[in-house]
Amino acid sequence: xxxxxxxxxxSPIGIMEIIGTHETINSILFSEExxxxxxxxxxxxxxxxxxxxxxxEYFKGDRYDxxxxxxxEGTDFQKIVWEALKExxxxxxxxxxxxxxxxxxxxxxxAVGSANGKxxxxxxxxxxxxxxxxxxxxxxxxxxxxxxWLLQHEKTFNKQHR
Numbered sequence: 001x002x003x004x005x006x007x008x009x010x011s012p013i014g015i016m017e018i019i020g021t022h023e024t025i026n027s028i029l030f031s032e033e034x035x036x037x038x039x040x041x042x043x044x045x046x047x048x049x050x051x052x053x054x055x056x057e058y059f060k061g062d063r064y065d066x067x068x069x070x071x072x073e074g075t076d077f078q079k080i081v082w083e084a085l086k087e088x089x090x091x092x093x094x095x096x097x098x099x100x101x102x103x104x105x106x107x108x109x110x111a112v113g114s115a116n117g118k119x120x121x122x123x124x125x126x127x128x129x130x131x132x133x134x135x136x137x138x139x140x141x142x143x144x145x146x147x148x149w150l151l152q153h154e155k156t157f158n159k160q161h162r
Contacts, residue, residue, distance in 0.1 A: 002021050003021065003022070004019060004020070004021060004026075005019070005020055005021065005022075005043070005044060005045055005048055006018065006019050006037075006038035006048075007038050007039070007040060007044055007048045007049075007051075007052055008031065008033070008036040008037055008038045008039070009052050009055050009056070010036055011055065011059050012059055012149075013030075013142075013145075013146045013149050013150070014030050014031065014142075014146070015030070015031040015033050015034070015035070015036060015037075016028055016029065016030055016031065016055065016122065017029055017030075017031045017033075017037075017038065018038075018048055018051050018052060018055075020045065020047055020048050020051065020070075021045065021047075022045045022047065023045075023047065023069060024047060024069045024070050024071040025047060025048070025051045025068060025069070025070040025071070025121070025124075026070070026071050026073065026120070027120040027121065028051065028055070028120070028121050028122050028123065028124060029120060029122055029141075029142075030122060030141075030142040030143075030146065040052075047068055047069060050068045051066075051068045051070075054066050054067070054068055055123065058123060059153070061153070061156070061157035064090040064157075064158075065090070066123075066124045070121055070124060072121070072125075073120070074115070074118060075115075077108075077111065077115060078115040078118060080103050081099060081103065081111075081112050081115035081116065082115065082119060082121075082125045084099045084102050084103050085099065085116065085119070085125050085126055085127055085129070085130070086125055086126065087102070088126055088129045088130075090126075090154055090158060091151075091154035091155050091157070091158030092129065093129050093130065093131045093151065094129060094130055094131075095130065095131060095132060095133045096109045096110075096112045096113045096116065096130060096132075096133075096138075097109050097133050099112045099116075099130070100112045113138075113139075116130055117139065117141055119141075122141075122142060123150070127140070127141075128140055128142075128146070128147045128150040128151065129151070129154075
C-alpha cells in the first residue's frame, strides 16, 4: 500500500493541506484548521516540499503555473473538464459555458459546474478562475471570499509580470 503524507501550507487566505505520496501530489485543499497541523519533517517527500515551495512562490506573486507532479483522480469527464480549466490563463477568467464549449459539449454546463466543484487540486487546476456568464462570482469550495482574493491577487501580479 502506498504511504500518504500531509504537509500544511499557511497561505494568506488560510491553511492549505497538501496530500501526496513519494511520487505525486493528490490533493491541495483549504483546511478548516486555524493553525498548521501537518509540519515538515525528515520523512516529508520531496514532491510535497516542492509543492509547498511553488505555492509559496505563487502567493508571493513569483509563480504563474505549477511544475510538480500531481495525480488527477476522477471520471473521464471530470478529467477533461479539469484539463480545460488549466487552459484558462493566469489572471483571466472563464465561465462554465466557456468550458462546456471548449470540450465540445455545449449543453454540459451543469456537469462542468459539478466537475469544477470536485477539483481536489486548488489553485493548480484553477477552478477559482471560473465566474458566471454574467461576470459575477459563482460558487467556490474554498469560499467566495477566497475566490475573490485569488482573482485580485492574480490581477495584481499579472500587471507586474508583463
